[in-house]
Amino acid sequence: MTASFKEHVSYGVFGLLMGIVLSYTGFTSFEEVHHMFTLADYRLLAAFAASIGLSMIGFLIIARGRAITRKAFNKGTIPGSVLFGAGWALTGACPSIALVQLGEGKLAAVFTLLGILSGVWAYRRLASSHLQLDTGICGEE
Template identity: 30%
Template sequence: MFNIVAFLSGLIFGIGLILSRMADPAKVLNFLDITGNWDPSLAFVMIGAIAVGLVGFYLARKRPASLLDTPIQLPTATRIDKRLVLGSSLFGTGWGLAGICPGPAIVTLSAGMAPALIFVISMLFGMMLYRWTFHA
């Protein structure tokens, strides 16, 4: 049952990325181009996602386990440190250069787009490099 719910959740997330056009690098780059051809429409998508997330986290904090009776693992870190700032900066730089981030990259990859393949391979390499460097 857990795998079915996980699959359906991912499918709904992917459809949401497609419908909102967050999987379209050109749309994302226009959103990030605040001094040129700025398109603020993705801000509304993000605000909606944050609102849903806030409700979800609020409800999750009040439960001992998920609806599927699996442990709820909420973040425990509360301070902003050098690793968080560096990681966020790298993520934002990659997002700004490519116009895509990990979730939409997987959606775009399923459409068979070559740039998405390069992005996902690079992302996986970066994840392995992090693991080899900090968790070896």
């Protein structure tokens, strides 16, 4: 097996495990997400906080003494974040959750994914021509 194939398999295993955790914790349920956004239930917020904490520890372990380069601020981050949050609040799903919902057989996820793809397409078309925002991919220099 090549290194690239092993890397793709590890990504697939990680994605599968992430999907199982998202499904198990209730992140794929519109009602649960609605309760989180309306602050009626703090369980998913606690799961968010725990995942952020674990991610921080993981990144610290992986980075171990290596300098982390600062990235330039992208003007599209703020409106993009607002649109992402609005879409998530309306549909009960972010891109990864929509894929997990599809795997669970929730056909409404097809419309969410179509909305995500339409939004990405519209951003790439409008941001560079009308808004003078970077349309690059995250992590590109």
